[in-house]
Amino acid sequence: MVRFGLVIDVSRCVGCYNCFLACRDEHVGNDYLPVSLAQPAADQRWIDIRERERGSFPKVKVDYVPVPCLHCTDAPCIDAATGGAIYRRDDGIVLIDPAKAVGQRDLVAACPYRVIFWNEAGNVPQKCTMCAHLLDDGWKEPRCVEVCPTQAIVFGDLADRHSDIAKLHAAKRVEDLHPEFETKPLVRYLELPKRFVVGEIVLADDVDRPAEGVGIVLDSAGKRLTTRTDNYGDFEFAGLTEQADYRLRIEHAGYRTREIAIPVGACLNLGTIVLEPI
């Protein structure tokens, strides 16, 4: 049995919006009944690029997380719909029936990922269909996948172990966007943004030269990470969890040791840390 899915590699997304615009081109003004009603000319984002800026000058990171309908195996929207207005096809694609869903505005709120939209004129909820009308027509992939310049969105049959998507699942750490929602999505992710702590070290008695090779230790609940500053005096701890607090310790021979407490929460640029000689 075919089971369609997507894997979206966030580290490859360049934020070009080609997927968003191709979706517009496919759906605005075009009905594909019974799969979908036309998307209105504005305000619906069937694939939403969630752009986030983290850190601070000059250590900033920008992430783009494209979020279409995740086509959940345990889809809250299907449970919330009445009269079979949302259904799962045998290939795994979750569709809103444009006729049966008329008037069911509360389905917009039923999706924890916020990817169902309300069509005011049509009095109907709408969302990404994984271009089911095209797949049924023999197309090899949805429009968003076709136009991605970096192959950040991979489409395929999860049930076919020779497919690119199945190979990705086997080879890499594929994640859920919000594992806490426990909806078992068929659209999954690689390299979702993780918390980081960055900074720059300068030696007070040698400020004009980069402080390379300074050792830094990051402790949390018995787990220890270590790194050294690079040739610019920069350091970075990546892949941290948001729920933990950390303790950062900088020890460099001949200089006063510095300890910095890092509370639970967001990403942090500690800025320039000046080490004073003993």
Added chain:
Amino acid sequence: MQVFTSCTNAGPITVYVKDGRIVRVRPLVADEKDFRPWTIEAGGQRYSPPKKFNVAPFVLAERDRVYSNDRIKYPLKRVDFDPDGARNPGSRGKVGYERISWDEALDIVAREIKRVQSSYGPSAVAAMTSSHHNWGMVGYKISAFARFFNLIGHTPVLDNPDSWEGWHWGATHTYGFYWRLGMPEPYDMLEDALKHAEMVVYWSNDPDTTRGVYTGYDAAIWRQWLKEKGVKMIFIDPFHNHTAAAMGGKWIAPRPGTDAALALAIAHVWIVEGTYDKAYVADRTLGFDSFKDYVLGTSDGIAKTPGWASAESGVPTHTIVALAREWAEKRTMLAAGARGGEGGACRQAYGTEWARLMVLLQAMRGLGKPGIGIWGTAMGAPRNNAVWFPAYGDPEGRMAHSKVAKFLPENPVKQRLYRLLVPDAILDPPVAWQGEGFCNRSLEQQFTPFTYPMPGCSEVKLWYRYGGSFIGTMTDSSKWPRMYQSPKLEFVVNQDCWWTGETRFADIILPACTQLERDDIGEWGEPGGQSKAGSSGCNFRVIVRLKKCIEPLWESKSDYQIFTLLARRLGVEQEYTEGNSDIDWARKFFEISDLAKIMTWDEFDRKGYHIVNVPEDYRSTPALRWFAEGRACDTPDPGNPKRLTDKAHELGTDSGKIEFVSASLQKFGPDDAERPPMPRYLPSWEGHRSAAAATYPLQLITPHPRFSFHTHYDKHAAWLDEIPGHRIRRDGYAWWPARIHPDDAAARGIRNGNIVKLHNDRATVLCIAVVTERVRRGVVHSYVSSSKYEPLQPGKAGSPDRGGCVALLTPGRMMAKSVAGMAANSCLIEIAKWDD
């Protein structure tokens, strides 16, 4: 459903039409068997592009643009314009239009052309296109448009090299390449980078924004390959640009205008530490000793140390030292100035100096050796250069100049205008400038003096404008509405597909159709001429039949048809058309090309495209490797005048070497303190040290935009207004973003999403504030190229513009006294919350 092929200025497309209406626009759908991808082997990996065409984002909004409410639907006449009575030029931009018939419109335009030319001579007519609002060799500006105006005679307007000024006016005097307008040859640089580069320094270059000019996103995957290969990336830009956002790496943010100081400090480290390529400098360059004396301060008492550059640029000393050392240790590609990588640093006061220093830094590393090049990361894939197909930059690719025509009309008028100075020329003649704009024939050409009006010629009385809006792209652009309201312009025509900021200043408006409504032919991404092999920014060369997908919408007509109808009224239709339809011309271009040896016209017309694959025995010839190795030029660079001569191992400078002290500048401007024979750091005439900074303390940078192209697609494809990097909707209006650092915003009580006014003595522009850590303190970033110009008091120059034409704020002053380049990125402003 009918399916057609076409090609835009940023990618080939397949257009689906149902019941006469476009329902889908897709990147060109080609038969998989037609692709034969190249493979580059490097570091034990094999790199090969996917079998597809990656278009720019706005191309996917083409359907939205074609059916835009902003299309010019009918011929129009300004309501208070009477060609036989009161013309009321002062109300241009302020009043509305009434619909008239095509006959009436064409009669008025033809009659005015005749009247003006018989009263004042042919030079009294001037005509001007914008850059690239459509694609296709028949409809392109140097075809239908230029053929018509050459036929009737007119004063042409010379373009300034607006995207790469400093490279044109500066770098040419250091390493030649004037035949490429200052940008280096691109050949096989992708392979060289993948095989050899350990680091890429993107200096004022954002290829994820500017792409390969026309080559869409085909190169995006190359940068992914480099990133995944572990090639280090450095970004030098006051704005944390989109390539930096995609790649990660180290961001270094100098104050605008201080890049040359930073470059000199890097040279200082290399000289002091002895880490430059001494043999290369000795053999391949001239004048290094003078440069060394200047860098060390022997000649002027100021050592250009990292500490000195830090005080200028705001970049910490230790960061400059670290960058210089890393650059010396790693084989480094400098991503700056190469085609597809032209950044804002070359469009500022003395931008020539920075561009020359970029070449000289790489000369100190051994420019042309493996992994050491000047490469914007958006050109230089393997390309089949043996199959010739003309492009708009080639005389053979233009209806106005090609052998496809039996008769080539020659414009009898010697007078010229210069784009940046058009309003000054109309309002306050005479004007003078030096250099022809695009100086692709010699270094001397940059010193040709021009004056307007030219003795024996008339001032311009009839202004014919075609495509796009300079109010959004030129400098100090309030001058344009002022010009339009001058009675000296007796008649103004605007011919375009869409309403832009400039359209509303015309007396008669003629509706042109888009390229999807007419027949044409063209190669994706290839400009030819001075940008030969530009399509090496594409993974596959593809030549496309641009098919008429739908009938012209409303009452629009193709540009060719409009000019044909005007030619008929002027009695020169036969000379103009030679009896050809647009498709006849397209076929003639096909017939003179090498494509005609591969397939018949009918086969091509039926299939709609042809992919020119790289031959199996492709031999790579990396750019400038020949020069580094002292060999004759082996790249297929047809513009290089020394190629295939006994000087084929030389560069295009007078000495044939890289010149630290330029022989051409020594010859033509030895005493020019603003572009001296040896490049220097010259503090900006509108920068952080200027007196005006006391009143206007923020530096505005206005690089090229990401989601539109010049002014094209902005305003005409509403889908783009929902991309927050392009426009942001608030209270029902799509505002243009201005990015400001949180500290600067807080000091002014500005919060993210506030409407703010950007202002200085030149203009006030309303934008939406984006408060971001992605700009350095003291800098405001806002893309140039708004197509909307909507002054609160319509048509009144100086009235606050809510369209987002930040070009209104930029200085009209030329880069330097003898350098007729724009310096848009030397701009001081203040920002305040807008409460009205």
